Amino acid sequence: MSGEGSAVFAAYRPLGYVSNHIPCVVRYVKARKEHLISTVTGRAFQVFKSGKLGIVRVSKQHPEDITAINSTTKYVISASANNIYLWKGGKELVGILKGHQASVFILLPFAHKLISVDTQSFLKVWDIDTKTEELELTFNKDKFEITAVCHPSTYLDKIVVGSRQGLLHLWNIKTTKLIYTFKGWESGVTVLEQAPAIDVLAIGLESGEIYLHNLKYDETVIRFKQDWGPVTGLAFRTDGPPVMVTGSSLGHIAVWDLEERKLASQMRNAHSGDHGGVSGMSFLPGEPLLVTSSGDNSLKIWIFDMADGGAREHKSRTGHEAPPTKIRFYGSSGSNILSAGQASDLRIFSTVSELFNRSMGHASFDRKVSKKHKVTEDPRRMPPIQDFTYETTREMEWDNIACIHRGLSMTTTWTWGKSRQGELKIVHERFGKDQRFATAKATCLTLSMCGNFVIIGYSSGHIDRYNIQSGIHRGEYKHGEKPAHKNPLRSVASDALNQMVISGDSRGIVKFWQFKSLKLMTKVILEAELSFFTLQRDSNLLACVLETFDIVLIDIDTRQVARKFSDGHCSKVTDVAFSHDGRWLVSASLDSTARVWDLPTGHCVDYISFPTAATSIDFSPAGDMLATSHVEDLGIYLWCNKSLYQHINLKAVPKDAEPKKLCLSGDLELEDDKEKLFEIDVEMDAEEEFVSPDQIDEDLITLANLPTSRWLNLLNLDVIKAKNKPKAPPKKPKAAPFFLPTVPGLELTFLLEKKEETEDRFLTQISDLTEFGKALGQAKTEDDYGAMYKLFLEKGPSAIDIEIRALAPEGGGNIPLMEQFLVLLSTELKKKRNFETVNAHLGLYLQIHAETIISSPELRKHLSTVQENMATFWTELQADLDTTLCLSNFCKSSFL
Known part of the structure; x- marks a missing residue:
């Protein structure tokens, strides 16, 4: 978005x-x-x-x-x-x-x-x-409505077109002629697929029949039929065995042996039949791997390695089959999101990588029975999860997640460590024995901060406390013999110190109870009926959402109303979430809008609208993002918090302001003449390699990114050379032919004379300057110095040592050339480039030419310029390092 x-x-x-x-x-x-x-x-x-x-x-x-x-x-x-x-x-x-x-x-x-x-x-x-x-x-839809198209192998410029009426046409698209009409089998064609054999086409029909038909002779080779409805997919193995697979709208997959002409095996409920069954299937060429996809939001790979020739699920990637009902960030890092779906499943989504996503399974009345059935035909599957709560304190010791289900008084427990449903089914005996409470339902719940107790509120007004490890009833919050509330419970919460339990009913009565003694402390009566409330344990602020679409903020320490946000939404508020620091409150409504309320000032500082209404929202514990789920949407959307990455100036939003739209991200910007810009000259199979620029930003300090061996030990080069000195003397090169003169040295280099030599060329040959020294003496602009230093970096440590020594008069150079080298280093410092190598080369320069620099006023003047640039350079770098360390220490302290 x-x-x-x-x-x-x-x-x-x-x-x-x-x-x-x-x-x-x-x-x-x-x-x-x-x-x-x-x-x-x-x-x-x-x-x-x-x-x-x-x-x-x-x-x-x-x-x-x-x-x-x-x-x-x-x-x-x-x-x-x-x-x-x-x-x-x-x-x-x-x-x-x-x-x-x-x-x-x-x-x-x-x-x-x-x-x-x-x-x-x-x-x-x-x-x-x-x-x-x-x-x-x-084509005339009444007589020939196209449903499938296929290009037969070796049939040049020809296609086979299938219709809903059952007819098939063979067309030549080059000559635009109908070559042949196949009468069909009085059932609509759903799939056309080329068989491994030439001239043979596999045809899937709405009746569930599959025909392998020879196009050349218009004869049926093999006929199969599946009893699961229309054929939705066809695929052939290409790694040897003559096997064909077909998919159905019920989610079943049939495996056919073409050699024996019979059904070899079947994979029932491979996908959910409630979402169209198997939509696509394809074998990986040359491998016994079948890829299938479905409208149930899943992608699966099946491997054919069973003894009976069948396949088993090899890998899969799945999501919610139905839209999520509630989402919450799990833990203090904000890297995982716990999501409950309308299909009664509980899933974990990673904000770091899709590979870490996993399913905790579907809720079941009896897990042992459910294991014997597929999810789609599970007779013990529970209703969708209505609400859940979790605590991380005891996540590796026992169940740390509790869920209530739509229309049930039973509460299920789940374990994060094992990623599955627990064994406990928590329900009070009163709901089974007393007919007055036979229709009571669990409406809200919370886990204590210590991770030991789960507190559940019911539509009958009861509030029970259970030990989540054993499921034993540990007390009831009540008035004498009467339930805690006369009206159905809407929300329940406990504070961070296990001193207080807060409950709210549909009439807007919020009560505060002592956690241990189960006694009533006080109550607050709201001005309207309560929809739900959310407690921010760090700040002890309770956000109460009313049926009038208003939001009331209560300080649970003083039991007083701290803030009231009115005239914010014009429809039911679906969820609210506090920011990690307790400064903002985000509220979402069925009017497809969301508001950000600034709690210290009491103003609305942001007013946004979504394409569809948000059903659940939550702020990351790290404060870096907001997660939202939406009506009739299977996904969870993440939004970055701009205030962590840039300075934002928040102002109060006027009451008559229009919401700012948040639409799907990456929308195509289509223009009438955009096609003129689309040209391709590159092979699409090749992945483009990203090339980083030399310097991303002129304000940033850039390193040379060279191996440390190229610059780290330049000051100790003499010691390294002494250690690496060869024991045996170098061998003389093999004598060259007498008619080819050679240059004296260890490398065999022929002396090539040129016929024409000018006076300048002669003077250059007798000069003692190196090639780098000659080029450095001619450099004038910053671009010249930049190009010179880039060539200088390509040299090895020994070559760099020689070049720097050759700058001095005793090495064949001169004082102006030494000044040029200091100008070169100073230019690199101004450009904020090659930080580590400039320091290394400057250190080697000072070590070698210290006496010459002391005796030369010109060199000392240039060296002071380099020192000033270095001081400025290092001050900026030190400030950036201090800022980064401060931010990292703050982040670490906030996570602890």
Whole structure:
């Protein structure tokens, strides 16, 4: 999502998306030497590595939901509404194909062609290289509604088109002629797939039948039928065994032995049938690995290594099947989010890497029975989780998460360490024995700070305390023999010192109880009915959300109302969250807006709106981001806190102000003439290598990033050379032919004479200056010095030592040349480049030429300039280091 309009938040990224009903696509990338899997998640698509199913990249948001996706060796091709988008490497938009008048739902690339079909049965042929339309075929939907397209192998410029009426056409797209019509089998065609055998096409029908048909002779080779409804996917193994797999709308997968012509095995409930079953399937070429995707937000890889020829789940990446009901950051680092979904599942999402995501399973009345069944057919599955609470104090010793479920008086416990549901089912005996409370339900709960007690509130007005380790009842908060409240409980909380329990009912009565003695201390009556409240334990502030859409802030130490926020929302407030320092309160409402309230001033400092209403929000314990979940949305969205990265000036938002929109991030900026800018001259298989600039910012100090051996020991070079001195004398080079004169030395170098030599050239030859010294003497501008120093850095330690020694008169140089070298170092200091090497070279210069510098006023003058630049340089660096250390120490102290 994009937070350009928000004063506090900026977009970061969504979590929890894996796949929807659009079939996944597999392609092999030579540069990476691995297969990449592309899945659709709404308006964007994701690219996974087949190795560990880690996310490689996520595309930008399309204007509308993606309706089809496919890929070639060069492009990832997606369709949104009536436009087709070409992506380079899955991340850079390089072309848009326009021409369809209806939504495109079929994309078929082959060679340099692309076949696209829209919902009005208009078929277009595009040239991908030139991005131009070559052909358009129009079909009558009443007689021939296109449902599938396939390009048979070895059939040049020909495609097979399947219809909902059951007919199949063989077209030549080059001559625009209908070659042949296959009568079909009186059932709609759902899938067309090329078989490993030439001329044979696999055809899946709505009736569940699968035909392997010979196109050349119009004869059926093999016929199969699955009893699970329409065929939604077809794939063939290419690693040897003659095996075909088919998917169904119920989520089952059938494995067919083509040699024996029978059903070899089946994988029931591979995906959820409530979300369309198996949407896409594809074998990795040359491997016994099957990739499947589904609308249940899952991507799975199956490996065929079973004794009966069947497959087992090898790897998977899953998310919520249904939208989450509540999300909370877990722990003090803010690196994990605990999320409860409407499918009665509890999941952990990592804000660091998708590889750390995991599922804690689905809630079950009997886990032993549930283990024998798939999730979709579990007879003991519990209703969705309505609310949960956790504490990290005892997370590795016993269950540290408690959940209540919709319509139940029972509370379940979960363990973070084992990532599964615990054995305890907490419910008071009164709800089973007393008919007055037969319909009572658990409505709220909290865990004590010590992690030992769970406190549960019910619709009957009771408040019970249990030991979460054993499940034993440890007391009830009540008035004599009467329940704690006359009305249903809405929220319950305990303070950080286990001294107080706070409860609130639907009538707006908030009561304060002694934690240990279970006695009533006092109560506060709110001016309206209470919806829920949230306690910030560090600041002892209680945010009470009223049914009038107002928010009342109570100080639990004084039991007084500290703040009241009115006229904020015009619909029910769904959730509130305190910032990590207790300064801000964020509230979300069903009117699709959220407000940020500044507690010290009592003003609203930010007013934002979402595309859909937020159902749950939470601030990270580190204060760096906000997490939100939304209505009918499977994902969790993360928003960065701008105040941690830049200075922001917050002002009170006027009452009549319009909310700032927060829309999906990475939206495509489409222009009418944008296609003119899209040109490709690079192989798409090759991954572009990022080249860092020499200096990111002129205000930053840059290192040379050379190996330490090139500069660290320059001052001790004499000692190193003495230790590395060879024991045996060097051997003379082999004599060269008599007619080829050589240059004296250890290396064999021929002496080549030039016919023409000018007087300047002669003077240069007799000069004692090195090549570096000659070039340094001619340098005048800063660019010249920068280029000279870049060449100087390429030399080794011994060469650098020789060059610096040759600057002095006794080495063949002169005083002006020594001054030039100091100017060179001073220029690098001004540019804030090559910090470590400049210091090393300056140290070696001073060590070698100390006596010459003392006797030369010109050198001393230039050296004082270098000293001033060095002092300025180091002062800035020291300030940056001190700031960084201060910030890191503050972060460490806040986590402890």
